[in-house]
Amino acid sequence: MIVTTPAKLYAAKTFSIAPMLDWTDRHCRFLHRLLTRHTLLYTEMVVADAAIHGKRDRLLGFSEQEHPVALQLGGSDPLKLAEAAKIGESFGYDEINLNVGCPSDRVQSGAFGACLMLTPQLVADCVAAMKQAVNIPVTVKCRIGVDDQDQEVALSELSRMVIAEGADALWVHARKAWLQGLSPKENRDIPPLDYDRVYRLKQDYAQHFVGINGGITSMEATALHLQHTDGVMMGRTAYHTPMVLREVDRLVYGDETAPMPMEDVLDVMCDYADRHIANGGRLAHVARHMVGLFQGQAGSRRWRQVLSTDATRNDADSKIIRKAYQVMCETAAEVEENNAARAEQAAE
Template identity: 65%
Template sequence: MSQVGNPYPEIYNNARVLAVAPMMDWTDRHCRFFHRQLSRRALLYTEMVVADAVIHGNRERLLGFNTEEHPVALQLGGSDPEKLAKAARIGASFGYDEINLNVGCPSDRVQSGTFGACLMKVPELVGACVVAMKESVSIPVTVKCRIGVDDQDPEEALDRLAEVVFAAGADALWVHARKAWLQGLSPRENRDIPPLDYSRVYRLKEANPDRFIGINGGIQTIGEALDHLAHLDGVMLGRAAYHTPGILADVDDSIYGDGREAPILAEVVETMAAYAGRHIESGGRLSHITRHMTGLFHGRPGARRFRQILSTDATRPGAGPGVLHRALAEVDTDAREEAA
């Protein structure tokens, strides 16, 4: 695909944005296609892709996506401005609507590459990376960060990072409202143990009223998202959107106010069954798709059996779209009507 200009220039011109966070091993192209069936408006993010991989790896495997996923953002990992600029150009040529720089991931692999959350310690380098990417693409360039790392004072660290990245031309700053502890906590623990500090992100917005600032971390419901949007420009849902994806069905009306009726979840399953059939015909496996769908009917009668079937039958050799039909048959009809 070639870059033909940003088809979604309004992303950061709206009064509010609801996004699904980049999540390693989760938000792949199949997950994003699935989420798009639930919301036409939510901004979707790829998993983090390292700039070196984009430059030297199998680009179609790493970056390919379905046009129905728009608006979709590519998250890059790296700390070399020249490499990030090149990777951003490649991402834009594939048709992504935004390039996002990861300044929040605390994994050991990311630390060894001197990027991710450890970049909170070198805001000037982050700024240089943003400048290089902005000069390379015409689509929005954004940053996703933490409020600080290790012994940093979040008041000083976050203010400084925001000052630098906005001066560099960043179109938005998404803030995971926790510190990252690079020593002593695993990546999994870093998602739960450091306390959330939403008020710190609110203060950042108060100090930057004309800048787009969004929040991430521990947000479970659309109602909570709306509460945050009283203070901020955007909300990013992570694990809640993945484990209970049905909540995305309320996004278009509740967040964007477009009056769209919530999609019927049973029809979403049928769409995904057809999608899975095409994927299998091209050499893929059913489980590549169904692993993202197990929580679709969370809290509804039959949800447990739906999840069990997808978790077992869909992983068997030769499994086809019929597994999705069998799983759907276990969901109570009233629950399907409730979802309409």
Template identity: 60%
Template sequence: MPYPAHRFSVAPMMEWTDRHCRVFHRLLTRRALLYTEMVTAQAVIHGPRERLLGFSQSEHPVALQLGGSEPKALAEAARIAADWGYDEINLNCGCPSDRVQDGRFGACLMAEPALVADCVAAMKAAVEVPVTVKCRIGIDDQDPEAALDALVEAVAAAGTDAVWVHARKAWLKGLSPKENRTIPPLDYDRVRRLKARRPDLFIGINGGIADLDTAEALAAELDGVMLGRAAYQNPGLLAAVDRRFYGAEADTDVFAAVEDFLAYAEARLGEGVPLQAMTRHILGLFAGRPGARRWRQILTVESHKPGAGTEVIRAALAALSARGEGEFVAGDGVAA
């Protein structure tokens, strides 16, 4: 099946893009592709599937990111995920953490394009939904020209539907995962050259994209853009995505989105989910608006208290309204 026109996506981020985060992001953008946190293939096969894979139907289109390097296990995990209803299966070839390296997956797979191709081929044979790859431009002392081409050629031959490229190297020796998100220099031109070389393949770009103006400019040259920290820390910018990338007539009303999230939170509270597990994802919503600090403060302090309910969110909204002046434009402000 042809890969959909996912011009905008929110990156998979460990400990951030859980099901509560994704529901909130979906309330802000109806069209963007959302990704789960990375889940290992072995966890999918042997672990608690409802906790690891469960998601709301409102999240579609939603992709599961898998970690692993065993073709048979990845194929089984992909089949399970497709049966759960995921719209895409993505293979992580970009995470630089020590734990991921120890498991022989993530960015270290940049050094083994033939193995990655075997993994992709096995997953493609197991499912009908798109199978994609997210990678870096290279690792350690690799030449990004040769390394990225080698990986992309291998996975394209194996049938991958898309490649999302974080336009930095990953230094597996000497930099922490946090440092790997900022210290290696961005090289958007390398991704542009890849697209020029492979006009037939969906090439999306990720890394350091902090605002929608930059995202739009990159989307004009490539097939898709993926925002990570900026979308999480300043989710208000997602309210303009459907208009700017998909032709919607207007931005999403962020206050209406909060009201809808209140209903979601109320339902989850009834299932025993603590309020803080949900409010942590909405702290940056009003970045750039007068009263945003008070909004964050109320949510941060009050959500942790025993028995905290949705009245905390309403109190934060009231404080915001009392402090706010003038018109608020969704997506104004910068990521924290």
């Protein structure tokens, strides 16, 4: 397993998987690491107060195999964020990322996330405090603006201030966030994408890492964005169709090593799931992230059906994963056999 040192974390073009609440937990990240050796993984957002006062092993624990992995923090108090960042560093994370982009009701009530786009000096103060507290990269994930802000001015002002305080990277979701009038789900799709705005930011800060996020659904799009920025952050596509991750190491990092065979991936995930169950967990905690694994392949509907139903049973273990794969393969074989028979009849 490759472990990327902090000094090398942003030394070249970078591909990452976006931090997504309720999705990118430790089980999801373990699966994704089996599919790509180099991709930078992110935790779900962890509120600074929770990192300080909550059950840290549950909130912050992760497998060594997940490296490189970044901890995303939410908050607006520089001292609390500095303390939470220090805790994250002690857990072994490779990077601390500040959330300045989430528009959920939860973050709005706490005046952080995307709300921080309105107070760039406070964001800069938070970055400065975290930089003083840790020796690993401190980065910012933001929007191009919120509500009626002029996105040219808002993004430039925020970027200038956080870079001046030592931010090691800027990850920019190329949409505004509308804190009033749109739900968090609508904020992922309705505000128009403005990739050119992020490209111009990179031109303004040629010596600093600028990565792009938002609506990126393929490796072809990734290649295009990497012509203009330093990194690509993929979100829902990486989660719902994780097979795309098997292309990343070769296409982004130039690593020609063959991806792990899918049968081996499933073997590792079965062992992982059984260990999780032995420690008091449930198969559904792991299997829910695997539902889209074979999306688009023959028999994948049966794979999804078995995992979505049988994995939720209280007594479910890794045998369900193996059963789902067997059923999928049998269905795929039947489809192939039927197609061959029809082709033969058509040729007669």
